[in-house]
Amino acid sequence: MQDTSNAMIEISAVSKTYETSQRGRHLALDDVNLTIAEGQFVSILGPSGCGKSTLLYMVGGFVQVSGGSITVKGKPVSGPGPDRGPVFQEFALFPWKTVLENVMYGPLEQGLPKAEATEKARKLLALVHLAKYEKFYPKELSGGMKQRVALARTLAYDPSILLMDEPFGALDAYTRTRLQNELLDIWERDRKTVMFITHSVEEAVFLSDRVYVMSPSPGHIRKVFDIDLPRPRIRSELLLDRRYQDYVVSIEKLMDEQDKELV
Ligand SMILES: Nc1ncnc2c1ncn2[C@@H]1O[C@H](COP(=O)(O)OP(=O)(O)O)[C@@H](O)[C@H]1O
Ligand SMILES: [Mg+2]
Numbered sequence: 001m002q003d004t005s006n007a008m009i010e011i012s013a014v015s016k017t018y019e020t021s022q023r024g025r026h027l028a029l030d031d032v033n034l035t036i037a038e039g040q041f042v043s044i045l046g047p048s049g050c051g052k053s054t055l056l057y058m059v060g061g062f063v064q065v066s067g068g069s070i071t072v073k074g075k076p077v078s079g080p081g082p083d084r085g086p087v088f089q090e091f092a093l094f095p096w097k098t099v100l101e102n103v104m105y106g107p108l109e110q111g112l113p114k115a116e117a118t119e120k121a122r123k124l125l126a127l128v129h130l131a132k133y134e135k136f137y138p139k140e141l142s143g144g145m146k147q148r149v150a151l152a153r154t155l156a157y158d159p160s161i162l163l164m165d166e167p168f169g170a171l172d173a174y175t176r177t178r179l180q181n182e183l184l185d186i187w188e189r190d191r192k193t194v195m196f197i198t199h200s201v202e203e204a205v206f207l208s209d210r211v212y213v214m215s216p217s218p219g220h221i222r223k224v225f226d227i228d229l230p231r232p233r234i235r236s237e238l239l240l241d242r243r244y245q246d247y248v249v250s251i252e253k254l255m256d257e258q259d260k261e262l263v
Contacts, residue, residue: 008193009036014068030218039191043204046214085159093138100134106157124152144175
């Protein structure tokens with residue numbers, strides 16, 4: 001069993017059944033168990049349709065569990081909360097607000113005076129290398145820049161947990177790599193607890209302390225890999241590191257086996 005004494009997120013025997021018009025009752029998740037410790041960076045890896053987003057939305061409180069339980073800091077999840085900041089693939093920015101206004105939105109909502117909200121938003125924009133773009137509107141930005149704004153906007157709420165659903169999935173390889181590095185830089189600073197969904201094996205290994213591999217639908221946890229690689233992670237060094245390569249190859253093999261079992 002895992003050590004759950006400092007568990008930030010505890011998912012126990014969780015299942016999810018969707019009622020659908022076409023398929024009737026559809027079991028999306030079956031007996032999922034996982035634990036994320038405070039400050040840990042954990043990735044969930046699995047094929048399309050295995051229930052990764054469903055699992056993340058349930059931790060976020062946007063979707064209800066059908067069975068089992070999810071607790072955050074020991075308390076059952078009953079809905080969304082400011083302690084859990086979502087960062088999704090579709091950037092969800094307000095198109096009519098500037099970059100700065102988008103990032104200020106959360107702090108203003110939380111009652112911070114305008115001057116302080118502005119200062120906070122500017123600091124976060126500097127952190128994601130967008131200081132020069134504060135007056136731009138989302139439509140004037142590239143995908144990578146929009147995703148940076150979305151990250152800054154979520155960080156502005158000071159969540160202790162980041163819930164990230166394939167946040168870099170829509171980006172080109174170069175931008176994706178840069179954003180991975182930036183995310184790790186930010187994470188190194190304040191060690192938020194991160195639950196990161198991806199279907200990229202390399203992304204999961206590069207970023208994470210632990211990788212949960214899910215089986216195809218109905219999703220359950222197939223295997224857990226503790227990624228024992230030094231931090232800060234430097235891609236150019238890791239690519240040559242035998243241990244990094246071994247993790248990537250072992251996980252790729254496991255996922256290939258799963259694909260074959262489906263045929
Ligand atoms: N709101 C919904 N209603 C019905 N079925 C859904 C709903 N959301 C997801 N599903 C189904 O649940 C399964 C898991 O979906 P999802 O969590 O999006 O998987 P993933 O993120 O791993 O691709 C899929 O078969 C999907 O069609
Ligand atoms: Mg998904």
